[in-house]
Amino acid sequence: MARASNRLLAAPAPHHTIYSINFLPIGGFVRMPGENGDVNDPSGNYDPQSFAAKTAGKRIIVLVAGVTMNVILAMILFTFAYGLGEPTFPSAIGKVVPGSPAAMAGLQPGDTIVSVNGKPVQQFTDLQTAVTNAIAADNNKHNTLPITMQVRHTGSSQIITTIVNVREHPPSGQGPMGVEEKIVFVSSPLWQAPFKGFVHTFTITGDFINQIAQMIAGVIKPQLAGPVGIVKITGEVASSVPDLGWWPILSLTAILSLNLAIINILPFPALDGGRVLLILIEILRGGKRLKPEREGIINFVGMAILLTLMVVITVSDVLHWGG
Numbered sequence: 040m041a042r043a044s045n046r047l048l049a050a051p052a053p054h055h056t057i058y059s060i061n062f063l064p065i066g067g068f069v070r071m072p073g074e075n076g077d078v079n080d081p082s083g084n085y086d087p088q089s090f091a092a093k094t095a096g097k098r099i100i101v102l103v104a105g106v107t108m109n110v111i112l113a114m115i116l117f118t119f120a121y122g123l124g125e126p127t128f129p130s131a132i133g134k135v136v137p138g139s140p141a142a143m144a145g146l147q148p149g150d151t152i153v154s155v156n157g158k159p160v161q162q163f164t165d166l167q168t169a170v171t172n173a174i175a176a177d178n179n180k181h182n183t184l185p186i187t188m189q190v191r192h193t194g195s196s197q198i199i200t201t202i203v204n205v206r207e208h209p210p211s212g213q214g215p216m217g218v219e220e221k222i223v224f225v226s227s228p229l230w231q232a233p234f235k236g237f238v239h240t241f242t243i244t245g246d247f248i249n250q251i252a253q254m255i256a257g258v259i260k261p262q263l264a265g266p267v268g269i270v271k272i273t274g275e276v277a278s279s280v281p282d283l284g285w286w287p288i289l290s291l292t293a294i295l296s297l298n299l300a301i302i303n304i305l306p307f308p309a310l311d312g313g314r315v316l317l318i319l320i321e322i323l324r325g326g327k328r329l330k331p332e333r334e335g336i337i338n339f340v341g342m343a344i345l346l347t348l349m350v351v352i353t354v355s356d357v358l359h360w361g362g
């Protein structure tokens with residue numbers, strides 16, 4: 040898997056299990072003796088301390104342990120994310136551009152838009168959609184379009200009605216009203232955050248599995264990212280922490296952990312899921328195992344394919360993000 044010169048850190052454990060962090064291939068591994076069914080004497084007997092000597096059930100438990108820990112880590116990260124505060128975007132104003140239609144109508148930061156042309160709005164996206172639809176209905180006949188809004192000013196429970204002459208052709212970088220959203224962080228209580236983290240973990244897992252199925256079926260175009268792409272995305276997400284808090288970076292880390300879990304459990308040679316599949320085949324054959332040489336070849340071919348795919352994706356990332 041990796042030459043000694045490529046290892047950044049390696050620690051042998053009792054019974055010759057190796058824990059290694061590598062430079063190439065990127066990442067690391069835990070290698071237990073007997074993973075490929077290798078034998079230790081001419082009679083074909085397994086070392087009793089090796090992975091290969093364990094029962095089928097115990098070997099499956101070991102193989103799915105890593106995947107399970109990835110899922111648990113995602114739950115913990117989502118729990119912290121909900122506890123620290125989820126960024127929400129209500130139909131409130133965070134900033135008003137001087138001289139904009141919103142400023143001329145008397146709107147101020149902190150004001151909440153209750154309705155647009157009689158239609159209730161709750162999220163900032165609702166406000167944007169309502170204004171966009173009103174402009175589209177006008178067919179760009181005018182430079183400005185009067186829109187009736189019900190507004191609750193900051194610190195007041197009273198709702199007033201005002202007219203905002205939105206721009207159908209606003210300056211670059213500004214919207215029709217000239218406002219920016221207000222970010223409100225909603226922290227879940229201690230008793231609720233773990234439940235939300237649990238539910239969100241399996242919601243994301245279901246979405247990811249559905250995307251894989253759609254990619255295999257050709258419904259959607261494959262969207263893959265390698266180390267370069269992940270580093271680029273992580274940098275962009277990290278830069279949003281001052282505005283959006285820890286939610287984006289915790290969520291991204293949790294999603295990466297879930298992606299790793301799902302990919303690793305796929306029934307493909309060299310992956311944990313592929314090794315589990317070989318054990319299930321062994322069980323169906325009444326406990327008769329594949330010859331160690333064959334099992335080793337199967338996993339070697341699978342790893343070669345995965346490494347080739349990693350190289351292709353990395354080159355694609357460099358061309359995409361570097362261009």
